[in-house]
Amino acid sequence: MNTKPISQEHWLKQYYYARSAFSIAWIGVALGAGASLPALAAALLVIYPAWDALANLVDGLRSGGVQANKPQALNMVVSLAVALAIGAALPDMHRVLAVFGAWAILSGVLQLATGLRRWKTNGAQWAMILSGAQSALAGAVFMFQAGGQSEPTIATVVGYAGFGAFYFLVSALSLSVKARRMHPH
Numbered sequence: 001m002n003t004k005p006i007s008q009e010h011w012l013k014q015y016y017y018a019r020s021a022f023s024i025a026w027i028g029v030a031l032g033a034g035a036s037l038p039a040l041a042a043a044l045l046v047i048y049p050a051w052d053a054l055a056n057l058v059d060g061l062r063s064g065g066v067q068a069n070k071p072q073a074l075n076m077v078v079s080l081a082v083a084l085a086i087g088a089a090l091p092d093m094h095r096v097l098a099v100f101g102a103w104a105i106l107s108g109v110l111q112l113a114t115g116l117r118r119w120k121t122n123g124a125q126w127a128m129i130l131s132g133a134q135s136a137l138a139g140a141v142f143m144f145q146a147g148g149q150s151e152p153t154i155a156t157v158v159g160y161a162g163f164g165a166f167y168f169l170v171s172a173l174s175l176s177v178k179a180r181r182m183h184p185h
Contacts, residue, residue, distance in 0.1 A: 009175055011062050012118075016172035019055055023165035026051075030154045030161070038091070041154040045096060046087045048161065049103060053079035071113040078106055097152040101142030104160060108135025127174060131167035138163070 026048060033040040056076040060066040066073045082103040089095035112132030119125040138160050145152060 008063065009179060013172045013175045013179075015055070015059050015062070016168045016175070020165045020168035020172065022051060022055075023161045023168065027158050027161050027165065030158050033154065042090045045090070045100070045154060045157070046083050048083075048157075049079045049086065049100075050083040052107065053077075053083065069114070071110040071117070075107050075110040075114075078103065078110070093152040093156075094146050094148075097142050097156060098146035100157055100160075101139045101144075101146060104139030104142060105136045106139075108132045108137075108139060111135060125171065127167045127170040131164065131171075134163060134167075135160070 026044060030041065030044050033044060053076045056072045056079060057066065060069040060072040060076065063069055063072075066076070082099060085099045086096050089099050109132065112129055115125040115128035115132055119129070142157070142160075145156065
């Protein structure tokens with residue numbers, strides 16, 4: 001049994017792969033649920049930010065403690081509040097999309113801050129920085145769409161989750177490449 005603690009970069013790789021896998025699975029279930037299973041779609045809309053809150057908590061604890069990771073601590077609290085707000089806004093998908101949009105903006109800015117902070121110690125954070133910026137932009141689009149005439153559905157946010165999965169996967173792969181270059185075997 002290996003009792004050696006894993007390095008921070010190894011933890012981040014695992015974390016990024018897990019975040020990507022969750023998002024991919026969420027997308028698959030969301031596309032399967034669609035309009036035909038409204039209760040499942042509603043649950044998925046609440047689960048997505050709740051998962052983000054849990055993921056930020058676990059990462060914060062593994063990365064020096066929540067107090068040392070203020071952007072993640074705030075992201076955790078905001079994501080939990082958003083999960084509750086989405087639950088309260090359902091079934092009004094215009095309100096749900098507005099809440100989701102506000103969350104995407106704020107969590108994008110916080111992810112950007114976390115990526116910039118981690119760049120100094122871990123490198124290979126360009127995808128997380130880009131993801132944070134794109135999240136904020138997507139949030140603004142969601143806010144605009146929330147005021148539109150067409151009825152939003154869970155499919156409206158599937159692309160957002162897809163880009164999240166992509167960026168987490170790219171970050172994990174970037175750290176894997178960096179580790180191989182530093183420790184070729």
